[in-house]
Amino acid sequence: MRYAFFIGCTTPVRALNYELSTRKVAEKLGVELVDVPEFSCCGFPLKALSDERALAIAVNNLAIAEEKGLDVCTVCSACASFLTEANRQFKENKAFRKIAENILKELGRTYSGKVVVKHFARVLYEDVGIEKIRKNIKKPLALNVAVHYGCHYLKPSRIYKKFDDPEAPKTLDELVAVTGAKSVDYGKKKQCCGGGILGINEQIALTLSKEKLDDVKNSKADAMVLICPFCSIMYDVNQRKIESNFETEYRIPVLYYPQLLGLALGLKKEELSFDINRVKVDSLLERLK
Amino acid sequence: MKAISSNKKTELDTTFRSRVIEHLGGENLGACFQCGTCSASCPIQLIDERYNPRKIIRRALLGSKDVLSEDFIWLCVNCYSCYERCPQDVRVTEVINAIKNLAVEDGIVHPSLVKLIEVLKERGTTYEVGKLENQKRERLGLPIIDKKSDDIKKILDKK
Numbered sequence: 001m002r003y004a005f006f007i008g009c010t011t012p013v014r015a016l017n018y019e020l021s022t023r024k025v026a027e028k029l030g031v032e033l034v035d036v037p038e039f040s041c042c043g044f045p046l047k048a049l050s051d052e053r054a055l056a057i058a059v060n061n062l063a064i065a066e067e068k069g070l071d072v073c074t075v076c077s078a079c080a081s082f083l084t085e086a087n088r089q090f091k092e093n094k095a096f097r098k099i100a101e102n103i104l105k106e107l108g109r110t111y112s113g114k115v116v117v118k119h120f121a122r123v124l125y126e127d128v129g130i131e132k133i134r135k136n137i138k139k140p141l142a143l144n145v146a147v148h149y150g151c152h153y154l155k156p157s158r159i160y161k162k163f164d165d166p167e168a169p170k171t172l173d174e175l176v177a178v179t180g181a182k183s184v185d186y187g188k189k190k191q192c193c194g195g196g197i198l199g200i201n202e203q204i205a206l207t208l209s210k211e212k213l214d215d216v217k218n219s220k221a222d223a224m225v226l227i228c229p230f231c232s233i234m235y236d237v238n239q240r241k242i243e244s245n246f247e248t249e250y251r252i253p254v255l256y257y258p259q260l261l262g263l264a265l266g267l268k269k270e271e272l273s274f275d276i277n278r279v280k281v282d283s284l285l286e287r288l289k
Numbered sequence: 290m291k292a293i294s295s296n297k298k299t300e301l302d303t304t305f306r307s308r309v310i311e312h313l314g315g316e317n318l319g320a321c322f323q324c325g326t327c328s329a330s331c332p333i334q335l336i337d338e339r340y341n342p343r344k345i346i347r348r349a350l351l352g353s354k355d356v357l358s359e360d361f362i363w364l365c366v367n368c369y370s371c372y373e374r375c376p377q378d379v380r381v382t383e384v385i386n387a388i389k390n391l392a393v394e395d396g397i398v399h400p401s402l403v404k405l406i407e408v409l410k411e412r413g414t415t416y417e418v419g420k421l422e423n424q425k426r427e428r429l430g431l432p433i434i435d436k437k438s439d440d441i442k443k444i445l446d447k448k
Contacts, residue, residue: 009415012434013422020429037436040413046445048363048389049402051313056444089313096313103444155369156382166373192332192368199401200363207336208366273429 001127003073003118004065005033006083008229009041011075014237015229017273021258022075022120024271028262029128029136033073038064042074044082052099058086059100063111071116073123077228080119081152084159087117119153121227121257122163125171133178138266140180141288145260146221147172147183148212148235150228151192166190175257176225179264187215195230209234210242213250222284223253225260232256236278253281263288302354309349312390314383321346327371327381333364340364342371342381349388357392363399365389410445413438 011019026033043057062083065072074080089096091113104111118126124133154166164171167190173183194208213235216224224235236254243249254277262272263285274281309315327342328334334341339361348356356362362385371381392398408415418434426433 012426012431013416013418016425016429016431019431023431035432037434038438040438040440041409041415043441045405045415046402046409046441047367047386048399049393049406050390051383051386053445055313057441060440060444093313103447106447107440107443151368151370156372156380166369192366192370194332194366196366196368197333197364200399201337204333204336204364205366208332 001030001123002032002034002070003123004036004039004068004070006036006039006042006061006065006072006074006079006117008074008076008079009045010229010233015232015256015276017259017276018075018229018232018256021256021262021267021272024267025124025258025262025265026120028265028267029124029133031073031123031128034068034070036064036068036070042076042079042082043086044078047082052096054082055086055089055096056100056103058083059090059111060104060107060109062087062090062115062117063104063109065115066111067109071118073118073120075120075227076230077119077150077152078230080117080122081155081159083117085156087113087115088159119227121153121172121175124261125175130174130178133175133261137179137264139264139288141260141264143181143222143284143288144184144220145176145181145223145225145255146186146216146219147176147189148193148224148226148231149190150226150231153227172225172227172257176260179261181225181260181264184219184221186219186221188212189215193228193231193234195234198234205234206238206242206245209238210246210248213239213242213252214248216252217250221252222287223255223260223281225255225257227257239279251279253277253279253284255281300355301352303352305352305354306350308391309384309387312387314380314390315349315387317377317379318346318349318384320377321350321379322377323347324376326374326376327379330370330374332368332370333366337361337364342385345385345388346379346381349384356388357395358397362388362392363401406445410439410442411437413441
């Protein structure tokens with residue numbers, strides 16, 4: 001299990017806890033993540049400007065991975081989705097392929113279409129597997145958590161070839177269950193975080209997040225668990241702002257899945273960087289002792 | 290009896306519909322039968338009713354090119370709920386993105402994109418990784434990031 005680590009833009013700057021916990025968990029479970037400094041942004045943020053150019057940026061990243069003979073593992077769901085979509089377009093859309101090949105040529109690269117793209121959670125689910133994870137659990141967690149899938153880990157589902165069902169997803173719930181934690185059901189479980197329009201209309205974006213936080217609060221979950229840096233910016237980094245804008249209170253800790261899994265694998269809390277989580281996780285960790 | 294006056298026609302551009310269909314992502318526009326599943330599935334529509342994917346699609350079908358200058362077309366959050374549920378596989382998220390691309394072609398660029406393009410061309414990623422960021426990374430034992438990529442600049446500037 002060896003992957004080019006497509007770390008994306010947000011994680012290495014704004015989610016060092018996610019990056020560190022992912023690297024530690026990967027190491028523990030025998031997934032080798034190879035750093036590739038040549039990677040650029042996946043292209044997704046430029047989709048509104050020009051889908052064609054944005055997808056070409058994604059294909060360029062896939063070509064870089066192919067040069068190194070590696071498949072790609074992402075930690076951001078939007079990167080996973082956009083790189084996968086670019087791969088599909090490159091293979092199925094002749095007109096786009098021609099455009100992308102022309103652009104690659106100018107950059108001195110070629111691409112054959114062979115690279116496989118997977119989100120780290122999917123690598124854990126499919127490559128490592130629930131059973132192997134189970135064998136490595138040192139400390140089952142007595143916690144109730146609200147799982148947030150986000151959008152691009154699941155959708156558009158046709159590019160993921162039925163990996164999971166966006167209307168009734170289960171992979172992340174199973175990954176949570178194997179840690180001993182209980183995934184609680186809650187109202188707006190499938191709702192988007194709103195991060196996609198934070199820079200366009202903050203009020204609507206925060207309202208989307210607020211609606212989910214309301215339901216998570218009602219579910220009495222001890223924490224939220226998620227797998228995308230931007231979702232975490234919405235629920236963790238912006239939680240206090242949402243509380244003040246909407247005159248409410250949540251104090252809901254938001255954990256990255258590798259942080260949760262890392263605890264269950266017996267990693268030290270320093271190795272999982274809980275001090276970076278904006279909503280304090282201390283009392284939660286105290287309870288788990 | 291006077292014939293009904295047809296002087297008050299809405300300005301329609303019959304080529305607009307085909308411009309959308311010919312654009313990457315807009316291919317399935319013509320399959321829409323206006324059932325409204327997209328709008329019913331849209332989390333943005335529930336918060337701000339100006340954003341109504343069914344109506345945006347309708348305007349594209351009719352050739353109402355002035356939809357390009359509507360502020361609300363930028364409110365799509367890219368959650369793909371409409372895309373998943375559309376019974377006609379219109380791929381609504383992609384059609385609306387095609388409409389945004391056409392707005393850009395006509396010179397209507399959302400201000401949030403302008404700064405983003407600048408940063409991405411300059412360093413290849415959306416966030417600056419300066420000394421401070423690298424100091425934090427070093428403390429955690431994470432590899433230093435000191436490489437910029439000009440690939441995006443080359444790809445965006447290519448004629």
